[in-house]
Amino acid sequence: MTAQRIECDVAIVGAGPAGLSAATAASMSGARTLIIDAYVEAGGQYWMQASDGRLIGSQAAEGREAIHRAEASGVQFLKSAEVFAAYPDFQLFTNGRAGTARIDCRTVVVASGAHDRTTAFPGWTLPGVMTAGGGQRLAKTQGVVPGMRIVLSGSGIFLYAVADTLLDKGAEIVALIEMRRNETVLARHLARFPERWLEAAALFGRVRRRVRRWLNGRVVVEALGVERVGAVRVAKLDGSGIETIEGIDSLLTSYGFQPQIEVTSLLGCAHRFDDALGGWHVEADPATGRTSVDGVFAAGEVTGVSGARPAQLSGTLAGYAAARALGLAVPPEATASLVRQLARARAFGQGLGRIFAPLPELSRLARDDTVLCRCEEVTVGEVRAAVREGARSLYGSKIWTRAGMGRCQGRMCRMPMTMTLVAATGRPASEIGYNQPRVPARPVPVDAVLDALSADATSNCSTPASNRLNVSPAKL
Amino acid sequence: MTGNVTIMVNGTRLRCAATTTVAAALLANGHGPGLRKTEKLETPRGLFCGMGLCYDCLVTIDGRPGQRACMTPVSDGMRIETP
Numbered sequence: 266m267t268a269q270r271i272e273c274d275v276a277i278v279g280a281g282p283a284g285l286s287a288a289t290a291a292s293m294s295g296a297r298t299l300i301i302d303a304y305v306e307a308g309g310q311y312w313m314q315a316s317d318g319r320l321i322g323s324q325a326a327e328g329r330e331a332i333h334r335a336e337a338s339g340v341q342f343l344k345s346a347e348v349f350a351a352y353p354d355f356q357l358f359t360n361g362r363a364g365t366a367r368i369d370c371r372t373v374v375v376a377s378g379a380h381d382r383t384t385a386f387p388g389w390t391l392p393g394v395m396t397a398g399g400g401q402r403l404a405k406t407q408g409v410v411p412g413m414r415i416v417l418s419g420s421g422i423f424l425y426a427v428a429d430t431l432l433d434k435g436a437e438i439v440a441l442i443e444m445r446r447n448e449t450v451l452a453r454h455l456a457r458f459p460e461r462w463l464e465a466a467a468l469f470g471r472v473r474r475r476v477r478r479w480l481n482g483r484v485v486v487e488a489l490g491v492e493r494v495g496a497v498r499v500a501k502l503d504g505s506g507i508e509t510i511e512g513i514d515s516l517l518t519s520y521g522f523q524p525q526i527e528v529t530s531l532l533g534c535a536h537r538f539d540d541a542l543g544g545w546h547v548e549a550d551p552a553t554g555r556t557s558v559d560g561v562f563a564a565g566e567v568t569g570v571s572g573a574r575p576a577q578l579s580g581t582l583a584g585y586a587a588a589r590a591l592g593l594a595v596p597p598e599a600t601a602s603l604v605r606q607l608a609r610a611r612a613f614g615q616g617l618g619r620i621f622a623p624l625p626e627l628s629r630l631a632r633d634d635t636v637l638c639r640c641e642e643v644t645v646g647e648v649r650a651a652v653r654e655g656a657r658s659l660y661g662s663k664i665w666t667r668a669g670m671g672r673c674q675g676r677m678c679r680m681p682m683t684m685t686l687v688a689a690t691g692r693p694a695s696e697i698g699y700n701q702p703r704v705p706a707r708p709v710p711v712d713a714v715l716d717a718l719s720a721d722a723t724s725n726c727s728t729p730a731s732n733r734l735n736v737s738p739a740k741l
Numbered sequence: 742m743t744g745n746v747t748i749m750v751n752g753t754r755l756r757c758a759a760t761t762t763v764a765a766a767l768l769a770n771g772h773g774p775g776l777r778k779t780e781k782l783e784t785p786r787g788l789f790c791g792m793g794l795c796y797d798c799l800v801t802i803d804g805r806p807g808q809r810a811c812m813t814p815v816s817d818g819m820r821i822e823t824p
Contacts, residue, residue: 303793305814310792316760316814347793362814380794392774392787399791399811407765411774411788492785493774515774525794639789639797642781672796677789708796708807 268365268720271343273299275587276357276370278348278528281309282573283565283580284376285331287554290584291374292338294593297726298584299368300340301359303347306406307332309378310398311573313405321405322430324573331577339729343368349705351531353558358717360709365717372560372587375529376580379522379543379566382623383419385637385645385681386630388488388497389518397427397519410436412515416497418442418485419519421621422465425472427517438476439513442499444520444627446482447620454616461613486630488516502626520623523679524567527702534558538695541619542569544680545699551611552604554583562587571614578607628684637685638678640671645685652689658698662686672708675700746817757815764788764798764810767823776800776810776823800824 275291277284280302292298300307306314312328320326336342346359346366357368381396388394393412397419400411414437417424428438455465473479480499486507487498494516500507522543526536529547535557536545546569547556554562564583565576582603585595631637633646643666648656651665659675659682662668668682669675675682679699686697705714746759750772757766767773768788775785776798789797791811798810801822810821 304812316762317758318760380790380792390779390784390786390789392776392785395788396790399788402791403765403768403788403811407761407769409761409765409769411768411791493787636782636784639786639795642779673794677795 268716270367270720271724272369273297273726274371274591276368277374279376279378280307281378282311283576285335286577286580287374287564287584288340289335289338290581291588292340292729294588294595296588297728298340299726301343301346305345316406341726347707348528349707349709351528353533360713365713367717367720372590374562374583374587375567376565377525377528377567379524379570381519382521382523382680383518384627385635387632387635390636391488391490391494393494394488394516397517400517401427401430404430404434410434414439414513415515416440416513417517420444421521425468428472432475440478441476442480442483444484450620458613522570527706530702532558532561540622553586571611574610575607575614578603628688637681638668640673641667643668648685649689659700669700674702746815748815748819750821761815763813766815
């Protein structure tokens, strides 16, 4: 294990569209900029890069360009590094294949992204049941499909994007099952955004032509199988119209995305709840990404799920704001136009979020013996019993039952826990709350922590050329 | 492109691309989708989130238990056990 200590002006957490844009903007403004990413290759979940370097699809190409722009602007990359601790005195600790690192920075931009929201239903822990985002990642980065006869179920346009990828890879989409029945509302929303028509029409066209079945207003109520999923039971939300779809080898499910708020939580930022924005997200000023904590900025999905385009725009704005907070001169020309573009791009994405927001009926899919917390294997019945005994919040239920206390730190069960508690207590999700993450935010070996703490060989992020030319050192 | 490597899965030799993850190498070669049994209810689990967050795809790699198959790239001579 090697431990390194890195000093920089701006540390960016996450190298997706928001993080890469923020890093480029900060570095171009003259800040010594470090970008930290959990994966082998930068790009995040939208600009995913294939692990063998092949370029598949326009998103990967766009992502590669953004990565090159960041590199060319002087951004230093720390890849395969997961943040396991973040302290308000601007110290971050990471661990990964490259060893551990202690990062001392002056401002932070959190662009930690989002991951699939899933609900709990009987059979959801069976092998072969995956998140749609997981299936997409497997196909796009590894060129491997999760199965050959796949059911996609949940809610949102992302199901179409995943279907498109998997169909291109030769898998059969046995059924695409959308919880909502909202074509009119969707058409009305799309009508307001002509700039997205071509893209939307092409995607719907390609997918609807090729999927075997397309069902609206239905959900998978149970996954069936012994060692792996082999069939699903599908019904309307009121439980009627039940049918079984057999002969499948994979079920991919997603009810939109939820922001990854552990780093913003560790840094003490204020958060708020909105189902249409993925649930809990960090509060950030749209024009600057400024959070409630001085020197901490946020961009992209962590500020409320709205898509890759807003992520890019908010990233650029947050990168500039982080540099400006250090007294660096930032090119003023683009900002107003970026803010306008961001508002429109967000309206599109957040409108979709509202149209496809999870319905409360989803909490009824789980039975008392359905596992709710996958890590600690706590059932829905145990959580309901805790509520009867007096648990009123997510944190209370965690203390009562251990749900949310496992390796994933309550990420996977956040939505089903919240839905179960809203149904059982009658309180709104905003009052149910979320689990404050604890250090280490991700499981990390003790020797790695010791390494990181004792790291004293300091490497400085190199100063970008723009800084050396344009900004007087006195300003730093 | 960096060619292929050899890994050992439960004692059986397997050739796979050097750039792949353990999870992808296993799935592409007919292992899984179940990768382990849970401690309490002893039910099978496999890849779930596929992006390093859920810790369901845990396997033993070179003697170290609890490693995420989805986050670990293969390397030549790597030994993987799926209990």
